[in-house]
Structure formats: C-alpha cells, structure tokens
Amino acid sequence: xxxxxxxxxxxxxxxxxxxxxxxxxxxxxxxxxxxxxxxxxxxxxxxxxxxxxxxxxxxxxxxxxxxxxxxxxxxxxxxxxxxxxxxxxxxxxxxxxxxxxxxxxxxxxxxxxxxxxxxxxxxxxxxxxxxxxxxxxxxxxxxxxxxxxxxxxxxxxxxxxxxxxxxxxxxxxxxxxxxxxxxxxxxxxxxxxxxxxxxxxxxxxxxxxxxxxxxxxxxxxxxxxxxxxxxxxxxxxxxxxxxxxxxxxxxxxxxxxxxxxxxxxxxxxxxxxxxxxxxxxxxxxxxxxxxxxxxxxxxxxxxxxxxxxxxxxxxxxxxxxxxxxxxxxxxxxxxxxxxxxxxxxxxxxxxxxxxxxxxxxxxxxxxxxxxxxxxxxxxxxxxxxxxxxxxxxxxxxxxxxxxxxxxxxxxxxxxxxxxxxxxxxxxxxxxxxxxxxxxxxxxxxxxxxxxxxxxxxxxxxxxxxxxxxxxxxxxxxxxxxxxxxxxxxxxxxxxxxxxxxxxxxx
Numbered sequence: 001x002x003x004x005x006x007x008x009x010x011x012x013x014x015x016x017x018x019x020x021x022x023x024x025x026x027x028x029x030x031x032x033x034x035x036x037x038x039x040x041x042x043x044x045x046x047x048x049x050x051x052x053x054x055x056x057x058x059x060x061x062x063x064x065x066x067x068x069x070x071x072x073x074x075x076x077x078x079x080x081x082x083x084x085x086x087x088x089x090x091x092x093x094x095x096x097x098x099x100x101x102x103x104x105x106x107x108x109x110x111x112x113x114x115x116x117x118x119x120x121x122x123x124x125x126x127x128x129x130x131x132x133x134x135x136x137x138x139x140x141x142x143x144x145x146x147x148x149x150x151x152x153x154x155x156x157x158x159x160x161x162x163x164x165x166x167x168x169x170x171x172x173x174x175x176x177x178x179x180x181x182x183x184x185x186x187x188x189x190x191x192x193x194x195x196x197x198x199x200x201x202x203x204x205x206x207x208x209x210x211x212x213x214x215x216x217x218x219x220x221x222x223x224x225x226x227x228x229x230x231x232x233x234x235x236x237x238x239x240x241x242x243x244x245x246x247x248x249x250x251x252x253x254x255x256x257x258x259x260x261x262x263x264x265x266x267x268x269x270x271x272x273x274x275x276x277x278x279x280x281x282x283x284x285x286x287x288x289x290x291x292x293x294x295x296x297x298x299x300x301x302x303x304x305x306x307x308x309x310x311x312x313x314x315x316x317x318x319x320x321x322x323x324x325x326x327x328x329x330x331x332x333x334x335x336x337x338x339x340x341x342x343x344x345x346x347x348x349x350x351x352x353x354x355x356x357x358x359x360x361x362x363x364x365x366x367x368x369x370x371x372x373x374x375x376x377x378x379x380x381x382x383x384x385x386x387x388x389x390x391x392x393x394x395x396x397x398x399x400x401x402x403x404x405x406x407x408x409x410x411x412x413x414x415x416x417x418x419x420x421x422x423x424x425x426x427x428x429x430x431x432x433x434x435x436x437x438x439x440x441x442x443x444x445x446x447x448x449x450x451x452x453x454x455x456x457x458x459x460x461x462x463x464x465x466x467x468x469x470x471x472x473x474x475x476x477x478x479x480x481x482x483x484x485x486x487x488x489x490x491x492x493x494x495x496x497x498x499x500x501x502x503x504x505x506x
Contacts, residue, residue: 004032004280004287012272014265017044020135022056022127023296023303027268031240032280032287037063038238039074039120040291046126048088053134057081059124060291061198062148062238066118069107069199073122077103081126092126093222096143100124101211104198104218119192119200121146122220123162123236127227127297136300137227140234143220145196147239151247152225153232155319156255158247161223161234165196172196179206181215188216196220227297230319232310233258234295237271240288244275244329254294255322258307259314264294274328286330 014027022044030036041059048054057078063070080102081087086095100122107113123144130138142150144162152159165172167183172195176188181203184190188203196217203216212219235250245253250271257267277286298306314322 003034005034008032008276008287009036010273010276012269014268015042016263016265017042018298018303019044020298020300021045021053021129021137022298023264023306024056024058024294025264025268026058026291026293027265027272028291029269029272029276029289031272031276031290033289035067036289037067037070037118037120038289038291039063039067039070040293041074041078041124042293043078046082048082052131053129054087054090055126055128055137056295057124057126058234058236058293058295059122060148060236060238060293062121062146062240062289062291064119064121064192064197065200066116068113068116069118070120072107072113073103073120073198076106077122077124080106090128092128092139092141093224096124096126096141096222097220100143100145100198100218100220104211107199108201108204113199114201116199117202119197119216121148121194121196121238122198122218123148123150124220125150125161125234125236125295127234127295137297139224139226140231141222141224143222145198145218145220147194147242148237149239149242149247150234150236151251152234153251153255155230155232155313156251156322157320158251159225160247161225163221164239164242165194165221167193167195169195175213175217176215179209179213179215192216227299229299231297231299232313233297235292236295237292238288238290240286240290241271241275241292243284243288244286245271245326249326252322252326255310255314256324256326258296259311259322261307261311264296268292268294278330 009030012027012029014025016025018024024042024044026040026042028036028038028040039061041057041061043057046054046057059074059077061070061073077099081095081099084095084098086092086098107116121144123142123146126141126143127137128139128141129136140152140161142161144150145165147164147166148162149164150161152161166186167173167176167188168186173183176183176195181189187193188195192200192203196219198218200216204211204214206214211217233254235254237250241250253271253274254267257270258264262270271292272290275286275290280287296303296306301309313319
C-alpha cells in the first residue's frame with residue numbers, strides 16, 4: 001500500500017452544473033494518500049466550430065506515481081478531441097481513440113514530461129445529440145484505458161460502459177507478453193496493477209511496435225450505447241470507489257438518494273464517505289484517492305421533472321427494484337442488497353456474499369454443515385484481489401464466478417518468491433514482486449487518532465514484515481524432522497556401545 005497519512009484528508013472539492021441537457025456533480029477527496037493525484041474534466045455543453053451543440057463531455061483521470069500526467073490529461077484531452085476532423089464529422093469513436101493516443105504521444109514528445117514517471121487511467125464519456133434535436137441525447141460513447149469505470153442506470157439496472165483493464169485478462173496478458181513484458185502477481189512486470197494507461201513510458205519503449213501493441217498502451221476500449229427514456233444517469237469514478245462498491249451498489253445508492261430528494265453534490269460526497277476506510281490497516285481498500293462524477297440525463301426535462309421521474313419509478317417498483325439501503329462496505333455484516341453477478345465487481349460466485357472486513361479478518365460465513373461457504377480457500381473477486389495484492393497476501397486465479405468474472409484465491413508464498421512493490425510508483429525498478437504483510441499496530445493507530453486536530457497529519461509507513469511460507473506438506477516436514485532425531489539418537493547409542501566395548505576390553 002505504501003505511505004499513508006496518520007489520518008485521512010476528508011475535505012471534499014465538488015463542482016456542479018446544469019443546462020438543458022444535463023445536471024451534474026463531480027467531487028474529489030484525497031483520503032489517506034499523501035497527495036491528491038486524480039483529475040477530471042466536465043463540459044456540460046460541447047459545441048463544434050460553428051457553435052452548434054454536439055453534446056456533453058465528462059472524464060475522470062486516476063493518477064499513479066504522481067499527479068503530472070493526470071493533470072495534463074484533465075487540461076488537454078478534451079481540446080484535442082474537439083479539434084479532430086473525425087469529431088467534426090460526428091465520427092466519435094475514432095475521434096476518442098485518436099484523442100487518447102495523441103495525448104499520450106504529446107506527453108512523450110514534450111521534454112518536460114517525457115521522463116516523468118507518473119501515469120493515469122482515463123475514462124471519458126461523450127454524450128451526443130443530433131443536428132435535428134440538439135437538446136436531446138441520442139447516444140453515449142465511452143472511451144476507457146485502465147481500471148476507472150463508467151456505468152449507466154437504465155431503469156435502475158447498472159449497465160457497464162467500460163471494462164477494467166487488468167493484466168490477467170487474456171487479451172491484455174497476450175499483448176504484454178508479445179511486447180516483451182510479463183505479469184507477476186497480477187501486475188505488469190511485477191509493478192503496475194493495470195494494463196492500459198496514459199503515460200507510464202517505461203512500459204512503452206519498444207520502438208518496433210506501434211502504440212497499440214506496447215506492454216502498456218493508451219489505446220482506449222470504446223463502447224457505445226443508445227440513450228432512451230429509460231436511461232436515467234451516468235456515473236464515472238476511479239477505482240477508489242469501485243474497489244469498495246460494485247457497479248450495481250453505486251447505482252442503487254444514487255437512485256435511492258435521488259428518490260429521497262438529495263442533491264447530486266451530496267450524493268457524490270456520500271459515496272466517497274462510504275468508501276473511506278476507518279483506518280489505514282485494510283490493505284489499501286478505502287485508502288485511495290477518490291473521484292466520482294454523476295450525470296443526470298435530463299433529456300428535455302427540467303431538474304424538478306427529472307427528480308420526480310426517478311422518484312416515481314423507484315416508489316412504484318418500475319424497472320429494477322432499488323433497495324431501500326446499501327450498507328457500508330466496512331461493516332461486519334454483508335452489504336445490502338449484496339454483491340451481484342455482473343461483469344465487473346459484482347458476485348463472489350459460489351462463495352456467497354461477504355463484507356470486506358470479513359474478508360480481511362478471515363471471518364467468512366458458514367453453512368449449516370459448518371463449512372466455509374467460500375470453499376477451502378479465501379476467494380475474492382478480481383478487483384478486490386488486485387487491490388490487496390500488495391498487502392501481504394498472494395492472489396492466484398482460482399476459477400471463475402457464475403458471471404464469468406475471474407475469482408482469486410489467497411495464498412502465502414516462499415520468501416524467495418517475494419519482493420516489495422508500490423503500485424503508485426510506476427517507475428520503480430528492480431525486484432517488484434516481493435510480497436509483504438501489514439502488521440497490526442494498535443498502539444500506533446490509537447496514538448495517531450488521539451493526536452491534536454491542530455497538527456497536520458503525519459506521514460507514516462505501513463509496518464511490514466516478510467511473509468512466511470507455510471510448509472507445502474506439513475506432515476512430510478514433521479516426518480523428516482522425526483527421522484533426523486531418530487538417526488541422531490541411533491548415532492549416540494552406537495557411540496556409547498563402542499565406548500562400553502572398549503572399556504570391557506581394557
């Protein structure tokens with residue numbers, strides 16, 4: 001997990017806006033991290049060179065190894081998009097692809113940035129109108145590189161508009177290998193926990209390959225969907241949110257809060273509060289920077305009409321049945337209504353629903369027969385496994401959930417196979433694979449919490465020790481040890497008999 005503060009920075013920075021097309025709010029919070037590395041863009045009304053309305057644009061950039069690249073993207077990517085000929089021609093998919101790659105190339109060509117070790121994920125949504133109906137949305141185009149995410153509520157159901165780019169995915173793994181890289185413990189070259197990003201130029205040094213085929217690429221995956229009257233809102237967020245809540249849980253929180261009349265800015269801030277870890281001993285979960293953007297698709301409605309529309313559908317039970325409450329991911333009980341089988345971050349498969357705190361403490365639910373519902377090993381969804389991989393536990397693929405998601409099992413490996421890595425420092429070289437575990441330091445935690453609020457948070461390093469490997473065959477180890485003891489005893493007995501024989505002869 002690397003360095004954290006002795007207490008989180010919970011000040012939230014929120015912006016809001018609205019027009020005839022959208023009502024939106026974007027909020028960010030530093031949290032436990034030593035600095036804020038996220039950035040974002042929000043343009044409620046996008047116009048072409050002739051001044052005609054084209055739609056709305058929103059993006060979230062999750063930085064790692066520093067904030068330089070994320071800030072650069074937040075300031076320049078949108079302008080590059082709207083200047084492209086493809087954008088003018090309403091060819092939005094190739095325009096988004098070119099905007100991502102051009103931004104990456106511009107960074108590399110600039111001497112001020114070429115040697116910067118930082119990088120960032122990028123998820124951008126362009127919601128388009130038509131020339132005949134400039135005040136009504138027609139389609140949404142989402143470009144994604146990395147593990148930030150975009151989902152849309154369609155009658156309350158979470159519709160995935162992006163896929164988390166993780167190194168273990170078949171297509172990502174193949175590209176990494178062909179480019180001369182490798183995947184170790186779910187990380188690119190034992191370092192980076194995602195497989196696509198802008199920046200991270202240490203992974204883009206093969207001059208014989210195009211940008212799309214580098215170990216880590218900025219080439220975005222693009223998904224498009226039609227906008228109809230059942231599409232209610234869109235949520236974009238960094239993995240600081242998605243590591244704690246599933247896509248459906250986030251949609252449930254937003255939809256229920258809208259039905260209760262809460263402002264979008266308050267809903268954004270509530271989501272971040274829910275995902276903030278109570279302390280920094282959770283293995284990284286809830287300790288990341290957080291950015292979340294909620295975009296209400298007004299589609300000709302006023303703000304009041306949109307709120308009333310969502311409220312009526314929730315209360316009447318039309319569409320997806322939104323639960324009354326979604327519990328905190330850090331409470332001991334399972335989340336309500338629980339994780340669901342969905343492509344990204346939903347079900348625990350055969351293991352059933354468990355809370356993050358239960359996973360970290362090993363307190364898994366048990367069936368009537370007393371066995372762990374999760375099976376013989378701790379089983380986690382891929383996103384959670386990736387987030388915990390630096391906290392002292394090794395995660396290896398252990399099959400797939402019913403929805404097709406890769407499920408990991410927890411293991412402890414030999415010291416020889418371990419190394420220390422920091423996922424936020426993409427430029428770190430050397431042995432990146434060492435696995436370590438965070439020790440419980442209750443006294444230090446208590447001291448930090450009781451410190452004066454007038455003092456700034458202190459920088460602390462998570463205490464770690466090398467993970468010890470359990471014997472692969474304990475009984476064999478015991479047997480070998482017993483055999484050695486027996487051999488030593490026989491040698492002593494033979495020596496005594498020899499001495500006795502010599503004495504008798506004398």
